Amino acid sequence: MRYRPFGRSGLEVSVVGIGTGGASRxxxxxxxxxxxxxxxxxxxxxxxxxxxxxxxNYKNEEVLGKALLGHRNEVLISSKVGPLREDGSLLTGEELxxxxxxxxxxxxTDVIDVFHLHRVSNRIYDYCAETLVPAxxxxxxxxxxxxxxxxxxxxxxxxxxxxxxxxxxDCWDVFMASFNLFNxxxxxxxxxxxxxxxxxxxxxxxxxxxFSQPDLLIAEVERLVETGEIPADQVDRADPLSxxxxxxGQLSPSETSxxxxxxxxxxxxxxxxxxxxxxxxxxxAAFDRGPLPEDLQTRLVTIFGHLRAEVxxxxxxxGPI
Numbered sequence: 208m209r210y211r212p213f214g215r216s217g218l219e220v221s222v223v224g225i226g227t228g229g230a231s232r233x234x235x236x237x238x239x240x241x242x243x244x245x246x247x248x249x250x251x252x253x254x255x256x257x258x259x260x261x262x263x264n265y266k267n268e269e270v271l272g273k274a275l276l277g278h279r280n281e282v283l284i285s286s287k288v289g290p291l292r293e294d295g296s297l298l299t300g301e302e303l304x305x306x307x308x309x310x311x312x313x314x315x316t317d318v319i320d321v322f323h324l325h326r327v328s329n330r331i332y333d334y335c336a337e338t339l340v341p342a343x344x345x346x347x348x349x350x351x352x353x354x355x356x357x358x359x360x361x362x363x364x365x366x367x368x369x370x371x372x373x374x375x376x377d378c379w380d381v382f383m384a385s386f387n388l389f390n391x392x393x394x395x396x397x398x399x400x401x402x403x404x405x406x407x408x409x410x411x412x413x414x415x416x417x418f419s420q421p422d423l424l425i426a427e428v429e430r431l432v433e434t435g436e437i438p439a440d441q442v443d444r445a446d447p448l449s450x451x452x453x454x455x456g457q458l459s460p461s462e463t464s465x466x467x468x469x470x471x472x473x474x475x476x477x478x479x480x481x482x483x484x485x486x487x488x489x490x491x492a493a494f495d496r497g498p499l500p501e502d503l504q505t506r507l508v509t510i511f512g513h514l515r516a517e518v519x520x521x522x523x524x525x526g527p528i
Contacts, residue, residue, distance in 0.1 A: 208255025214407025224258035226478030234482015300342030398473030
């Protein structure tokens with residue numbers, strides 16, 4: 208397992224993190240028992256993963272807390288709460304404090320290492336920065352959280368409009384963003400600033416949808432060629448995935464996607480989501496193989512770098528390599 212400095216925090220983070228959201232939610236959404244979900248987390252720990260991400264609305268903070276009992280001082284726990292109530296009104300600072308206290312109890316810990324405002328839209332960013340950040344700073348000063356973070360609403364903000372503003376503010380230690388083959392815009396719009404300011408960066412959903420299932424990727428590449436979004440001479444129409452071939456053989460879309468994201472300058476940790484131990488082991492092995500060959504990395508930027516597409520399809524888990 209590879210480890211990296213986690214922004215300016217002084218902490219070390221594994222390049223692979225376990226994300227407990229997405230469609231699977233540690234397999235609990237597909238019928239896994241709590242014991243099976245706990246086994247996935249513990250196998251991740253055994254493989255060297257030290258970063259585990261959850262959220263209030265994932266409904267599995269208690270499971271994660273049970274899984275990490277006895278290892279609390281060896282791992283980083285990340286959680287989140289949305290700044291909007293169910294009726295669409297804005298959370299107050301007092302309610303945020305209550306939400307953190309509840310997460311602490313569920314996770315069976317005294318401190319949450321990284322606490323996010325979840326899926327923050329550009330429309331409510333000012334409120335979050337002006338009203339909720341002071342509450343988070345209070346929680347940090349009280350020792351309830353360590354790092355102040357936020358995640359974007361990637362499905363409705365493919366240009367990272369909100370995060371472009373957030374990286375200019377000094378109140379955030381960490382942010383979670385979307386970065387994948389079909390939307391590489393964070394490279395220019397976010398990472399140059401986050402590197403300069405030593406902000407920690409988590410990547411979500413890098414290998415979902417088309418990148419988890421070859422047939423979907425083939426169909427999407429064909430569509431992009433047909434619509435002129437990809438020049439026809441950039442891919443082999445008879446074998447649309449031939450560009451994923453290296454001297455070591457054909458790479459799967461998932462492995463390509465993970466390695467493409469994980470070794471992008473400025474990225475600290477890439478989250479993988481699964482309820483299957485074998486799938487987790489395969490994913491970790493892919494990261495262990497290191498960066499993609501330089502010629503393939505360059506070609507992926509050339510073919511797809513101009514696209515601005517959201518690839519997440521609700522109901523699909525990141526597929527096996």
